[in-house]
Amino acid sequence: GAGVSQSPSNKVTEKGKDVELRCDPISGHTALYWYRQSLGQGLEFLIYFQGNSAPDKSGLPSDRFSAERTGGSVSTLTIQRTQQEDSAVYLCASSLFVRGPKGSPLHFGNGTRLTVT
C-alpha cells in the first residue's frame, strides 16, 4: 500500500486483558514511531525505532507497554493488563531519513482507537 497501515482501526477490550496493535509502515521507511493521543490532547511519544539501532523506549508509560519491530518493517505495540486510562488513539508513523529541505516528515497511519471498559 501507499501509506502507513494500522490495524485494527477500533478495539474495545475489557480491563485486564492484553491487546496488540499493529503498524505496517511505508515500504523502505527506516524510522517508525508510536504515539498516543488521548481525546482532544496532544501526541504523547511512546517509542521510536530507527533502522538497526536500539529502540528509544523512553516514552513508554509503564512496563505493561512494549513494542517490537520485526525485520525492520511491521511493528506491534502490546499493552498488557489494560487499564481504563489506556483508552486513547494510538498513532503509528514512519519516515525515511533524508537530509533536505523537508526535514524527513512523518507519515502517519489513521490510528487505532482503543477503548478499555
Added chain:
Amino acid sequence: AQKITQTQPGMFVQEKEAVTLDCTYDTSDPSYGLFWYKQPSSGEMIFLIYQGSYDQQNATEGRYSLNFQKARKSANLVISASQLGDSAMYFCAMREGVNRDDKIIFGKGTRLHILP
C-alpha cells in the same frame, strides 16, 4: 520540562483573516528541525511545513509560512487568508539534532476555528 509549548489551546478567527499559531521550543542542541502538522476532525495527521535551525530563510508552503525567530526559540505558523477548511488542530513538533537517531516530539496543539 516541556520541550514544545503551544500556549493557545483554542483560537477563533474570521474567514479570510490571517492567523498566527504560537510555538516555542526548548533545546540546547544547535542543530534541530521544527515541523507543523494539521489534524482535521477526521483524525489524519497532515504535514504542513518544516524549518531547519540552520535555514537562512523562513519556510513557506503556499498559504503557510513559518515565522522563525531563533534567538527567541519561537517557530510560529502563519496561515494567510484563512479558509473554513483550515479549522483543525495544529501541532508544532521538533527533532533535536538532525541525525537519523533523533526522535520527534510534539506540543499539545492549538485548536483553530475559522468562522464564516
